[in-house]
Amino acid sequence: MDSRTGLPVVGMVGGGQLARMTHQAAIALGQSLRVLALAPDDGAALVAADVQYGDHTDLSALRTFAKGCDVVTFDHEHVPNEHIRTLAAEGVTLYPPADALRYAQDKRAMRERLTELGAPVPAWRPVETSDDLVTFGAEVGWPVVLKAARGGYDGRGVWVVTDAAHAAELAATLLAGGTELIVEERVPLRRELAVQVARSPFGQVAAYPVVETVQVDGICVEVLAPAPDLSEELALAAQQLAIDLATSLGVVGLLAVELFEVADGDRSRVIVNELAMRPHNSGHWTIEGARTSQFEQHLRAVLDYPMGDTSLAAPVVVMANVLGGEPGGISIDERLHHLFAAEPGAKVHLYGKQVRPGRKIGHITVLGDDLDDVRARAARAARWLREGHSEREE
Numbered sequence: 001m002d003s004r005t006g007l008p009v010v011g012m013v014g015g016g017q018l019a020r021m022t023h024q025a026a027i028a029l030g031q032s033l034r035v036l037a038l039a040p041d042d043g044a045a046l047v048a049a050d051v052q053y054g055d056h057t058d059l060s061a062l063r064t065f066a067k068g069c070d071v072v073t074f075d076h077e078h079v080p081n082e083h084i085r086t087l088a089a090e091g092v093t094l095y096p097p098a099d100a101l102r103y104a105q106d107k108r109a110m111r112e113r114l115t116e117l118g119a120p121v122p123a124w125r126p127v128e129t130s131d132d133l134v135t136f137g138a139e140v141g142w143p144v145v146l147k148a149a150r151g152g153y154d155g156r157g158v159w160v161v162t163d164a165a166h167a168a169e170l171a172a173t174l175l176a177g178g179t180e181l182i183v184e185e186r187v188p189l190r191r192e193l194a195v196q197v198a199r200s201p202f203g204q205v206a207a208y209p210v211v212e213t214v215q216v217d218g219i220c221v222e223v224l225a226p227a228p229d230l231s232e233e234l235a236l237a238a239q240q241l242a243i244d245l246a247t248s249l250g251v252v253g254l255l256a257v258e259l260f261e262v263a264d265g266d267r268s269r270v271i272v273n274e275l276a277m278r279p280h281n282s283g284h285w286t287i288e289g290a291r292t293s294q295f296e297q298h299l300r301a302v303l304d305y306p307m308g309d310t311s312l313a314a315p316v317v318v319m320a321n322v323l324g325g326e327p328g329g330i331s332i333d334e335r336l337h338h339l340f341a342a343e344p345g346a347k348v349h350l351y352g353k354q355v356r357p358g359r360k361i362g363h364i365t366v367l368g369d370d371l372d373d374v375r376a377r378a379a380r381a382a383r384w385l386r387e388g389h390s391e392r393e394e
Contacts, residue, residue, distance in 0.1 A: 015042030
């Protein structure tokens with residue numbers, strides 16, 4: 001407990017943009033989020049008052065960081081699970097707990113557990129030899145999707161395998177390098193969806209509207225809230241699925257469930273793709289677009305506060321990620337001048353990152369009544385920040 005404010009202290013392991021935006025939500029709750037960052041130029045370290053430096057794989061650094069925290073949470077899944085268990089055994093409160101977080105850290109464990117629960121998942125199999133991959137591809141049909149069981153994100157650690165020869169060569173190389181693998185059928189999806197729920201230690205849950213996520217080269221470039229042309233029946237089913245998973249897995253905090261929408265005769269159904277147990281890129285729209293942002297909701301959940309209202313603040317909300325472009329051209333400051341002049345209703349969030357091609361450096365959120373208009377405005381604003389102009393490249 002902070003002696004100055006009388007409020008609990010929340011520590012977040014990781015100093016990236018998720019911690020940065022969680023810190024912004026913490027300010028309104030009377031707090032300065034405590035952050036464990038790797039370096040002073042990490043996004044959250046640039047803005048938070050209570051920052052410690054250390055590696056998230058170093059147990060002694062984690063121990064030092066946790067002292068004085070009422071609860072410790074995470075802005076990524078890369079803290080070793082055994083360290084989380086050790087800290088919990090020593091009396092530290094950590095959310096989500098290790099037993100839940102392992103299903104976001106290990107895709108094989110996730111697929112095994114979701115299969116046990118009867119959740120809809122793609123056909124899949126662990127890959128321990130090249131023959132496992134070749135046999136699976138022959139059974140379900142090529143191409144198939146090969147995934148690293150640990151550590152992949154934003155398209156990294158994922159390979160589309162086209163045939164048996166490709167499979168044998170790739171699997172042999174990855175397995176020789178010590179990469180643990182699973183393989184999944186390539187799902188004939190209509191589109192990708194996501195739904196977020198928050199769950200408190202008391203067991204209260206709150207679900208956000210289902211959104212559509214638009215991916216390019218494995219990276220989310222756009223989120224549409226609510227997902228357009230999604231039946232109420234399927235939306236409710238997706239929210240209930242996420243609530244059931246949060247409860248069954250023992251999640252405390254936010255759970256993001258990434259989904260594939262697939263055809264089922266004349267109707268659609270959803271299949272679980274990935275899980276994340278933290279604030280998530282698919283929920284950045286909630287800062288302006290929902291009554292309670294995902295970042296405030298995560299804090300409420302880990303502090304066991306009652307959940308906030310998740311309803312939309314406008315009929316249509318679009319979030320466009322801003323990816324770093326090629327260096328050179330006009331400065332970010334000048335680009336902001338042009339963007340705000342052209343799109344005064346656009347809300348800009350920059351993450352304090354060095355610009356590199358393809359790196360997420362921020363996002364834009366636009367609210368309105370008409371999907372096509374809002375989507376075009378968000379894309380135009382994102383192009384201003386990325387390219388220094390608003391013209392669409394053909």
